[in-house]
Amino acid sequence: MKAVRFHEHGGLDVLKYEDAPEPKIQPNEVLVRVRACALNHLDVWLRMGVRSWKLAFPHIVGSDIAGEVAEVGPLVTRVKAGERVLLCPGIRCGQCDACARGHDSACRSYTLFGAGVDGGYAEYVKSPEANVIPIPGDLSFDQAAAVPLVFLTAWHMLFTRAGLKTGEDVLVIGAGSGVGSAAIQIAKHAGARVIAVAGADWKLEKALELGADFVVNHSKQNLAEEVRRFTEKRGVDVVFEHVGAPVWEACFESMATYGRLVTCGTTGGEEVKLNLRLLYGRQRTVLGSFMGGQWELLEALKLLARRELRAVIDSSFPLKDAAAAQRKMESREFFGKILLHP
Numbered sequence: 001m002k003a004v005r006f007h008e009h010g011g012l013d014v015l016k017y018e019d020a021p022e023p024k025i026q027p028n029e030v031l032v033r034v035r036a037c038a039l040n041h042l043d044v045w046l047r048m049g050v051r052s053w054k055l056a057f058p059h060i061v062g063s064d065i066a067g068e069v070a071e072v073g074p075l076v077t078r079v080k081a082g083e084r085v086l087l088c089p090g091i092r093c094g095q096c097d098a099c100a101r102g103h104d105s106a107c108r109s110y111t112l113f114g115a116g117v118d119g120g121y122a123e124y125v126k127s128p129e130a131n132v133i134p135i136p137g138d139l140s141f142d143q144a145a146a147v148p149l150v151f152l153t154a155w156h157m158l159f160t161r162a163g164l165k166t167g168e169d170v171l172v173i174g175a176g177s178g179v180g181s182a183a184i185q186i187a188k189h190a191g192a193r194v195i196a197v198a199g200a201d202w203k204l205e206k207a208l209e210l211g212a213d214f215v216v217n218h219s220k221q222n223l224a225e226e227v228r229r230f231t232e233k234r235g236v237d238v239v240f241e242h243v244g245a246p247v248w249e250a251c252f253e254s255m256a257t258y259g260r261l262v263t264c265g266t267t268g269g270e271e272v273k274l275n276l277r278l279l280y281g282r283q284r285t286v287l288g289s290f291m292g293g294q295w296e297l298l299e300a301l302k303l304l305a306r307r308e309l310r311a312v313i314d315s316s317f318p319l320k321d322a323a324a325a326q327r328k329m330e331s332r333e334f335f336g337k338i339l340l341h342p
Contacts, residue, residue, distance in 0.1 A: 025073050036339050043121075062114040104292065123319075184207055261285070
């Protein structure tokens with residue numbers, strides 16, 4: 001099969017479009033012909049090298065995958081060849097206490113397609129049967145591939161970690177990202193009021209189209225001051241954050257008393273300062289979040305199938321141009337998901 005692999009960490013030039021062995025499935029696994037694979041910042045970090053992820057070379061990244069079932073192992077009973085499917089990006093053991101409680105990402109053996117195992121930058125990928133989900137409704141392969149990681153992450157952040165309630169105010173940082181565009185929609189569907197933040201006016205226009213009530217251009221406006229203005233000096237109940245250092249202080253200042261800040265990433269830097277007096281004095285909460293349970297993805301998919309939420313797609317590239325796709329992601333000149341087509 002054709003795949004995009006890298007044999008060492010480095011820049012975009014290490015991505016090689018080349019022949020690779022077709023995956024051989026185990027009795028409980030499914031072989032999927034990839035029709036679409038969405039990019040994530042994780043792809044870039046893994047290509048460059050992340051201390052906590054030890055990769056076997058050559059490696060294939062790509063966590064968001066949709067396609068057709070090409071082959072099933074003899075122990076597989078739930079899916080059949082020819083079915084249109086998407087893959088839950090997180091792979092768990094399914095047997096430990098964390099998995100039994102639906103806390104997939106707390107599983108000691110938890111990994112992701114494209115991280116601990118080869119991912120979707122290829123014509124074929126193999127998957128445990130448990131990760132294979134029929135594409136709901138009339139979603140296309142592109143729409144299905146644009147959903148899993150970001151909607152699962154946003155759902156887990158807003159509901160499971162931050163406990164979002166109807167009528168609350170939510171500040172969404174990075175509105176143009178995949179996870180940001182998902183968070184705007186999920187929060188609005190839950191009955192929250194949304195303030196979306198981005199660094200370009202054209203991204204904010206798209207955020208308003210997705211349902212944001214207010215928008216802030218952080219390159220032109222003071223984020224904390226704008227939040228105070230929109231909320232009559234009260235601040236927001238929930239801050240949805242995944243950038244880190246560049247926005248941390250402004251996000252913290254934007255929280256109401258009893259506010260919750262939930263973060264899932266550090267695309268801008270991981271070292272931040274925390275004012276403990278303002279943390280305990282205002283009875284605020286800071287929450288970490290990482291991925292989520294497959295049941296949360298299934299909940300989001302119900303709404304996507306009914307078109308109450310929608311996948312946001314920026315652009316697509318042929319698989320051989322994966323380097324160009326990652327270059328666009330690094331430029332931040334996009335809104336929603338960037339796709340690859342094998």
